[in-house]
Amino acid sequence: MPFIIPRGRFAGLLAAAALLATLSACSSMKSSDSVLGLVTPYRIEVVQGNVVTREMAAAVKPGMSRAQVRDILGSPLLTDVFHANRWDYIFTIRRQGAEPQLRRVTAHFDGEQLNRLESEQELPSETAFVASIDTFKKKSGKTAPLELSQEQLQALPAPKRQTGEQAETPPPARTYPPLEP
Incomplete structure (x- = not known):
């Protein structure tokens, strides 16, 4: 005699099986996986600290004051009471579609003057940094020029010149309502 499950219990068992399958699929998903290959969960972009580029580090020279270093590199992420002669610039970024990055730059001071600038790597x-975080898909390799060529400049219509009467007439004076009633 076959085992018969009542109709109400069958729906409950089916729902429980579907729930278990869903939960097991979620637990096996890695952070880079997508659901069924179609939907990728949104991940917030986390940026902390100031990015220090090669050009910025080259502009900082030993002997500069703390204010000058702050003007070039920005405010440090960490200033420690126990290490008053050290500023730590730590930069982290986690962006969907790009590799996570972590950089540490340390500025060492002698009193108020910069002694040296160190980096772990x-x-x-600046261009390499922008390229490393650029996640936009380029449609084509060509970019539009930002300036017009000489031929394009010459093809533009000449600006309209104003006659003597129009140029000398001042614009009408503006009137504003009173500020107090």
Whole structure:
């Protein structure tokens, strides 16, 4: 005799099985996975600290004051009471579609003057840094020029010149309502 499940219990068992399958799928998902290959969960972009590029580090020279270093590199992420002669610039970024980055730059001071600037790894140039966090898909390799060529400039219509009467007439005076009633 076959085992028969009542109709109400069958729906409950089916729902429980679906729930278990869903939960097991969620627990096996890694952070880079997408659901069914179609939907990728949104991940917030986390940026902390100031980015220090190769050009910025080259502008900082030993002997500069703390204010000059702050003007070039920005405010440090960490200033420690116990290490008053040390500023730590720590930069982290986690962006969807790009590799996470962590950089540490330390400025050491003698009193109010910069002694040296250290970095754990080689700092990127500004263009290399922008390229490393750029997640937009380029449609084509060509970019539009930002300036007009000489031929394009000559093809533009000449600006309209004003006659003597129009140029000398001042614009009408503006009137504003009183501020107090």
